[in-house]
Amino acid sequence: MNDICDFKCPDISLENILSRKYIEAVKIAYQFLMESSIEKLRKMVGKKLDFIPDFEQVDKMTFVESYQKPIKDDILAGYKLFKVTENKELQIDWTGGHYQLPLGYHYPIFDDLIIKARKLGIVDDTHNNTPGMPVKLLARELIKCANAYDDIGIDNIIKSEDRLNRVTSVDTGTVAASTGIKSILYRFRDLYKDKIPVFIMQEGNYHGTDFFEQRLRGMWEWLFANVIIEFVKPNDIDSLLSAFLKYENTPNEKVCTVMMEPVLMNNRAIYLQPDYVQKAKELCDQYDAVLFLDEIQTSMWSPKVFMSNEYGGVADVLAIGKGLTAGYSPLAYTICKSELDNQSQYSSISTNGNADMAALAGLIVLAIVKANSEHIEQVGNYYFSELENFQKSYPDKITEITGLRHLAGINLADESLASKFHHACLENGIFVRLQAYKEGASTIITKPPIIANFEDVDFVIDKFRKSIDSI
Incomplete structure (x- = not known):
């Protein structure tokens, strides 16, 4: 066989790709973070670490303009709560990365288990129809966590018609929210035919970045017909009730869902009070609407894993993501009741939705959160x-x-x-x-x-x- 047809393994290294000076800077910064005492690190927070060698920084001129921010705070290395910037400054990251690092940077037991799993031979990804053991175990564990507000067993949860017991694995929170919305609309179309669906939304909501999710926060109004978006004031029960009553007897419109984020991180971090959320559930049951809790932000930061449990298990649909894999890989889920298990196989899918290593990361994070x-x-x-x-x-x-x-x-x-x-x-x-x-x-x-x-x-x-x- 002609050698020219053989697949080539080029002579590459991290130094070739990232530069030797950058590798050295990361190494020294990371060693400093790992080996220094907490007391020493706290004393140096806000200071420049001049012992880290210089390296050639890369600007962001190839990014879209809205992301061409100064590189001052761009990360060089991180460990637990601490990070070193490319400008060699030591910071405490008090935001959990971009809100998705419940364990901070390089949490030791998490890193150790991920490395062991890769050496063991667990695959990164596979076809959606052939998931490995971690994916299947994570689905069951998520169902258990979504029903942690009482002591019913997993077998009874799976059989129930009124429990969160079906999952769709996707890759981002945007897709998870979109998947839940599709199930709600399939249900609405089946039950109410040609009526126009009304979405009751919290003012200042943020459920993702696709067209329809942005429409739900007031954008792209010119693009959409046959849908009504009704905004209500967070924690204002009268506003919520008025939205339902407005469409109580209308011939052509009907409320199909109330969507809520337990903490509206894009609206002053407003926390939705339990009495308000429970009233929303009561109204949804009364008017045959679906209560959708978007926990992309709040999941993994609750002592009960999901804040839905803190509200008494009110959700008909949950969307989770961000913190699930502690930043290892994008992974998100839609969790719903069996009534809303109504989509065809490829209606909502992500190429890497059934990634074994990402699912394993999720299992590790859930174990740490519950402990x-x-x-x-x-x-x-x-x-x-x-x-x-x-x-x-x-x-x-x-x-x-x-x-x-x-x-x-x-x-x-x-x-x-x-x-x-x-x-x-x-x-x-x-x-x-x-x-x-x-x-x-x-x-x-x-x-x-x-x-x-x-x-x-x-x-x-x-x-x-x-x-x-x-x-």
Whole structure:
């Protein structure tokens, strides 16, 4: 056989791809993070680590313009709560990456198990019709977690018509939300034929980035017909009731669903109160509508894994994602009741939806979350309480603390003050996000990893105080 036909294995290395100087910088930064004591790291937060060697940084001019931000805070290395930027500055990441790292960076037991699994030979991915053991186990584990509000066994859950007991594996939260919406619309079309579906949405919602999900938050209105979007004020039961009554006797329209995020991280981190969510469930049952809880943000940050359990298991459909694999690989799920298991095989699918290694990552994260339920609740409550005390010390600058536990918003008096506070936090080594893409935004969004402890909270709150004092 002619050698020219053989598949070639090129002479490549990480140094060839990433550069030797970059590899050396990552190595030294990561070793420093792993080998230094917590006390030493805290003392150096906000400082530049000049012992890390220089390397040639790459700009972002090939990114779309909206992502061409300065590279100052771009990451070089990370370990648990800490990260080193490409500018060699040490920070505490108080946002869980982009809200998807419940275990922070390179959590040791997670990394160890993933490495062992790869060496064992567990595959990265396969065809959707031929899932491996991790995918099948994760589906069962998610069903158990989605029904953790009482003690019914898995066999009874699977047989029930009123339990979350069917899963669709996809790759992103956007697809998970879209999958749930499709099931709701299939049901609506089957039951109500030519009526126009009404979606009751929370003001300031965010359920993903495809066309219809963006329509649900007020975009692309010119593109869609035969759908009505009714916005209600979060936690306003009268507003919610009025939306249902508006279409109670209309001949051509009917409410098909209420969609909710337990914490609206894109709307000042507003927490939906239990009485409001339970009233939504009551109205959905009364008017034969579906209650859809979008837990892309909140899952894995709840002591009960899903906040639906904290509401008493009210959801007819759940969407989960982000934190499920601790950043290892995109993976999301739609979990629904059997009544909503109504889509054909390829109606909602992702190429890597049945990835074994990603599913294994999900199983590891779920095991860690369940083992730390008490820690998540206690530290989360302590953090939120300390934020409230922080606000009371600066009532002229901070108007309100919103959210629940780790998922918290610090609402400043105005946009200018919020921008200055955000900048001061970064200067002091605390990486938080400013909700600045909306006009007049003045909320600092925080979502620390669930591995944070009481001492971490005290340290960050002290940094917040120093930051607010400096402006």
